[in-house]
Each structure stands twice: as structure tokens, then as C-alpha cells.
Amino acid sequence: MAGSAAAPEPGRDMTQPKRSLGPAALHLGARRASFAQERSRAREIVSMAKAHLARTFDDLRFGRGLDVEKLWPMVSGIQASITRHPGAIMAVTRLKDRHEYTYAHSVAVCGLMIGLARQMGLDPAKHHEIGMAGLLHDIGKARVPTMLLDKPGPLTSEEKMMMRDHARLGYESLMSGDEVLNANQRLTSIVLDACLHHHERLDGSGYPDNQRGEHISLYARMVAICDTYDVATSARVYKSASSPAEALDLMVNSPGRFDPEILSAFSALIGIFPVGSMVRLRSDRLAVVLESPDDEATSPPVCPFFCIQTRQQLPWRRSPPGVDPIIGIELPSRWNLPVWAETRAAILAHFEGNLPLE
Ligand SMILES: [Fe+2]
Numbered sequence: 001m002a003g004s005a006a007a008p009e010p011g012r013d014m015t016q017p018k019r020s021l022g023p024a025a026l027h028l029g030a031r032r033a034s035f036a037q038e039r040s041r042a043r044e045i046v047s048m049a050k051a052h053l054a055r056t057f058d059d060l061r062f063g064r065g066l067d068v069e070k071l072w073p074m075v076s077g078i079q080a081s082i083t084r085h086p087g088a089i090m091a092v093t094r095l096k097d098r099h100e101y102t103y104a105h106s107v108a109v110c111g112l113m114i115g116l117a118r119q120m121g122l123d124p125a126k127h128h129e130i131g132m133a134g135l136l137h138d139i140g141k142a143r144v145p146t147m148l149l150d151k152p153g154p155l156t157s158e159e160k161m162m163m164r165d166h167a168r169l170g171y172e173s174l175m176s177g178d179e180v181l182n183a184n185q186r187l188t189s190i191v192l193d194a195c196l197h198h199h200e201r202l203d204g205s206g207y208p209d210n211q212r213g214e215h216i217s218l219y220a221r222m223v224a225i226c227d228t229y230d231v232a233t234s235a236r237v238y239k240s241a242s243s244p245a246e247a248l249d250l251m252v253n254s255p256g257r258f259d260p261e262i263l264s265a266f267s268a269l270i271g272i273f274p275v276g277s278m279v280r281l282r283s284d285r286l287a288v289v290l291e292s293p294d295d296e297a298t299s300p301p302v303c304p305f306f307c308i309q310t311r312q313q314l315p316w317r318r319s320p321p322g323v324d325p326i327i328g329i330e331l332p333s334r335w336n337l338p339v340w341a342e343t344r345a346a347i348l349a350h351f352e353g354n355l356p357l358e
């Protein structure tokens with residue numbers, strides 16, 4: 001049975017891919033860019049990747065077989081964007097349309113996996129496969145009824161079982177791809193194992209095989225963290241989005257579930273003040289982080305929205321780095337502000353364009 005199988009032997013060595021690299025525009029300019037420059041490029045890259053992934057899911061859903069060849073250039077595009085500015089892809093994939101949630105989530109996890117691999121200093125020759133592992137980790141959801149994926153309320157225990165089956169279904173689909181497609185589409189153990197075991201947890205409480213500790217592959221442990229973080233920080237019909245700090249706090253305070261070393265590298269990747277975080281300013285105002293800073297040594301632009309002393313909402317203005325320094329990150333749950341999640345979403349949407357600084 002696939003669910004109890006050990007990690008399969010690698011297929012062709014994907015570290016030396018011999019494949020089309022797709023639209024040249026995605027691969028040019030592999031150097032540092034400003035957040036604003038890279039965000040507009042990242043929007044195109046993410047939108048193209050989501051469209052290709054949607055077609056791949058549909059192919060599987062409607063029994064047309066699984067062709068992942070066209071997804072490799074998408075991974076290359078995401079990888080190049082992260083090289084130019086690691087924060088842009090993360091910012092662009094943060095907002096997810098309800099109807100394309102699974103595709104946007106998969107692209108987000110792909111970006112986080114590549115960023116995490118870089119942060120952990122893993123062999124650069126493997127980053128491409130590691131990104132593909134993120135992109136395809138939930139491919140099994142193509143074989144789960146759409147009404148379940150989009151169900152606004154809680155799942156029944158039977159529905160939960162069906163949903164959990166996506167890990168095994170995805171693995172089986174990727175494996176069967178070897179038989180029906182030509183050999184150069186073969187996926188390595190990194191991608192296959194991450195797909196099958198991304199819901200395993202170190203304490204054995206995960207699924208489908210209740211693997212424990214180091215029996216869970218490094219890559220599956222990495223996807224577990226990237227996946228959980230992206231789910232927690234995304235708004236769904238049935239829940240609002242947690243702030244990055246709350247999502248990290250949740251994982252750090254789930255002892256025994258996530259690999260602490262990988263989690264610490266992941267926290268460093270996300271940065272001290274990720275986009276969408278609530279922070280406290282020296283002026284005793286609460287603010288939302290608007291952008292990832294261009295220079296790691298500087299603080300990000302923010303939008304103050306609440307005065308702590310007067311308990312008054314503030315008019316939204318973009319405050320450039322350093323004008324009113326950030327003194328610390330805040331956990332929104334401690335402030336119990338009404339409609340915080342909605343306020344943050346509205347502020348971020350408002351400043352998506354480049355408005356003049358205050
Ligand atoms: Fe999953």
C-alpha cells in the first residue's frame with residue numbers, strides 16, 4: 001500500500017534538468033530588486049503559476065493524466081523572484097481568492113519552501129525540486145470533491161477522512177504519472193515523499209502513516225511548517241487570517257509537532273516584521289507592516305491605525321521607515337480589537353498601489 005511505503009527511489013536526477021525553461025521574462029534579471037519592483041513582477045509570476053496549476057489539477061480531476069512538465073518553468077520563475085527579493089512572492093500570495101485558494105496556497109508553499117531551503121543553506125542544486133515539492137504537495141486535492149474543499153462550515157468526521165486522503169491520493173497520482181507519461185517527467189523522492197507525508201507530525205499525531213521524528217523526511221518536515229504557516233495566515237470563509245506572529249507562535253507552542261531547528265530557520269526567513277504584522281511604534285501607536293524592507297538592515301514602511309493612549313482609530317497613512325520607529329511586534333489576540341482581521345485586510349488592500357509617503 002502506498003500509504004505505508006518507504007520513500008521511493010529517486011527518478012531521473014532533477015538537479016540537472018534538461019527541460020525548456022519557459023518564458024524568458026521570468027528568468028531575466030536574477031539580482032536584487034526593490035520590493036515595489038519585484039512585487040509587480042511577482043504578481044505576473046504568481047498569476048501564471050496559478051493558471052498552470054489549475055490546468056494540472058483539472059487534468060487530474062477529469063482523468064486526463066498528470067503532466068507536470070509545464071510546472072517546472074513556474075518553479076524557476078518563483079525561484080528567480082525570491083532571488084531578486086524574498087519578500088515579494090510571500091506578499092503577493094498572502095491574499096487568496098476563495099475560488100482559487102488551493103492553487104494560491106500551493107504557489108505560496110512553493111515560494112516558502114525555496115526561501116526556507118535557501119535559509120537553511122541546503123544544496124542549491126536541490127532548490128528546484130524542493131520548490132516543486134511545495135507546488136505539488138496538495139495535488140491529491142484534485143481527487144477530493146470540490147464541495148468538500150469549498151465547504152464553508154466544519155467538516156463531519158467522514159468528510160475529514162475524505163479530506164485527509166488527499167495526501168495518499170496525491171502520492172498515487174504522482175507515482176502513476178511515471179507509467180503514463182514519458183520518463184523525463186519522473187519526479188524524485190523529495191517531491192513524492194513531501195506529498196505523501198506533509199501532514200505527519202514529529203510526535204506521531206499526523207497522517208497518513210503516523211510517522212515519528214526522523215522517520216519523517218527532512219523535506220516533509222519542511223512542508224509541514226510552510227503549509228501550516230500559510231494555512232494559518234490565510235483567510236477562509238470559516239476563519240480569519242492569523243498574523244504572521246500568531247502563526248509562528250502557534251507552531252512554536254505546539255511542542256513535539258514541528259522540527260524546532262527547521263522552525264527556527266523558518267522564523268528567520270519570515271523576518272522580524274513580516275507584511276501584515278501588527279507592530280507597536282515609539283509614539284504608542286499600533287501599526288500594520290505594509291511591505292518587506294528592501295534592505296534587511298532597515299525597518300519596513302507601516303500604516304499606523306490605532307492610538308493606544310486615546311483608544312482611537314487613526315486615519316490611514318503610509319509611514320516610511322524610521323520616521324516613528326517600531327519598538328516591537330504585537331500579538332493581535334492580546335489587544336482584542338474588534339474587526340482587526342478585516343481592518344488589516346482593508347489597510348493592505350488600500351496600500352497595494354504605491355501611494356505617496358506621509
Ligand atoms: Fe495537505
Ligand SMILES: [Fe+2]
Nearest residue numbers: 105137138227
Ligand atoms: Fe497544503
